[in-house]
Amino acid sequence: MKTIIIYKSKTGFVKKYAEWIAKDLLADIYEVSKVNVNTLTKYDAVIYGGSLHAVGINGVKFITRNIDKLMGKRVVVFASGASPSSEKVIKEVITRNFTSDQQKHIKFFYLQGGFNYNKLSSFDKVLMTLLKWNIKNKKKKKKELTSDEIGMLEVLDKPADFTRKSNIDEIVNYVNS
Template identity: 40%
Template sequence: MDTKNKVAVIYKSKYGSTKKYAGWIAIKLDADLYELSDVINSNLQDYETIIYGSSLHAGKIKGLNFITKNYDKIKDKNIIIFTVGLSKCNNKTIEKIADDNFNEEVLNNIRLFYLKGAFDYKNLTIIDKIMMKGLKKSLENKSYNELEEGDKKFLRDFYSPMDFTNKKSVTPIVELVSSFEV
């Protein structure tokens, strides 16, 4: 890959799903892969495309201050952000993430993707267990007919590990980046 089309995939992962997706993207694009704590800001200038992936925590993208802090240095680049969570993958979810995390200028200059992650209650931190129990309780308070199929499965299998990661989910991101290289 020539310097003009160099791609950096940067991720912040708490339980492993984001790291898995970042790895799949980096392999498919022959990109450089970095854990967020290993990124040296001066190296960002070496890349034409910057992909940042992280999990959602209470609707907020973890580590997003990396993008906002460096935005003036990277705003002329192709910026892609992917988030990983357990919500349904649809436009409503993406719009909510966008509204909760970005101002209009940044939102107009990035591409945002949402990917489904994994969940294993026994491996959660105490804070995350409390939050997930709250989500579970809010779903249990709805009538069974109100629940979507994914919510029903979530309640049914709450204490069993669930993995919704899928290598094919990165295809739209890979195709977008490939379109930059034309």
């Protein structure tokens, strides 16, 4: 099966996963800005990877806007974020990023990535600083923090990499099945 991997990575975790998947599937790999929808016509399987930000998949509109041109192909989208996988979050990501029709044609996977404040854009650093202040303020008021908020406080000041090559196994098996 001729496969292409397309990705958009802000801090490198999605790129790492995309490279591992491409190697295992002997697939072509491109950063999303280097391809257009016509590039995809010669492939049987299209895999898109993007980082997760507030349950939105970075750059996934490249796939969703062109889903009609991908009919008959195996379409996979994966997202990577710092939080551990949870069924609740995965359902929220799917419903926020894909219409019910798109969900019939797109197989979604979540791969835990990591967080590195130093690799963020200036705008994203401002947003993360505001989030940190918000969480610390909540903690100061003795309000209960969610596990995601506790985790974010832990990784905001030091890089964390939760990527594991074995995390791609489900995607590779799905494409090869």
